[in-house]
Amino acid sequence: MIIEKFEYFNTDHLVERLRKMHIKGRPDLTIYRDARITLEEDYPIEQVVFPQYYVLEKDLEEITLCRRALMEYGVDIFRLRGFVRVWSRRQDNGQMQVFDVTPPVVEISQADGGIPLLNDGMHRLYLARQESPAMNLVIVEGVDPRYPYYALPNEGGWDSLQRCREVPDIKKNYRIADYKSLFRDFNTCFLNVTQPRTTKKIDRIKVQGQQVAQGR
Secondary structure (H helix, E strand, O other), rough: EEEEEEEEEHHHHHHHHOOEEEEEEEOOOOOOOEEEEEEEEEEEEHHHHOOOEEEHHHHHHHHHHHHHHHHHHOOOOOOEEEEEEEEEEEOOOOOOOEEOOOOOOEEEEEHOOOOEEEEOOOHHHHHHHHHOOOEEEEEEOOOOOOOOEEEEOOHHHHHHEEOOOOOOOOOOOOOOHHHHOEEEHHOOOOOOOOOOOOOOEEEEEOOOOEEEEEEE
């Protein structure tokens, strides 16, 4: 990854943008608008609960390359005090990319007993854990309880997280069948921070412990 340029936005800009984040396809549902949003430095990674059952090798490689490139400019994406917008050029085809890198976002999930539940940033959390017991995170409290996070915690934690080359059939344990009605779309307030994980026409999904098929 070749960094052409980058811009570093401070914590105020980070919080301001997060307040504009809305449920996918529902710009009226800015569920973080009135929440308490803080940047927590050196937050213990082991305290974070996550819903994912896997991480992708490809995403881990891309994040590693991005971090290595930005470290040359003194920017550590595991220790952000805001967010970074990156303009980079791929070494394999020369294609220009523009994307934002934020700290992982964690909600205090009242639907799950007030646990710190990861909403975005599994691959960053995974890589940071290999180097340090703590990293900088965004903590969101006071989200409208009508809109809990769309997936349940992975009760097995790190022991049941798989490192995969392809997206597995079961990605998360979804809270409801219509989980997309609760999906936090961070691309509504940042540039290209999340990517679709599959193009399959039929997903095998897990809803409250039951496997069902859902069309896309």
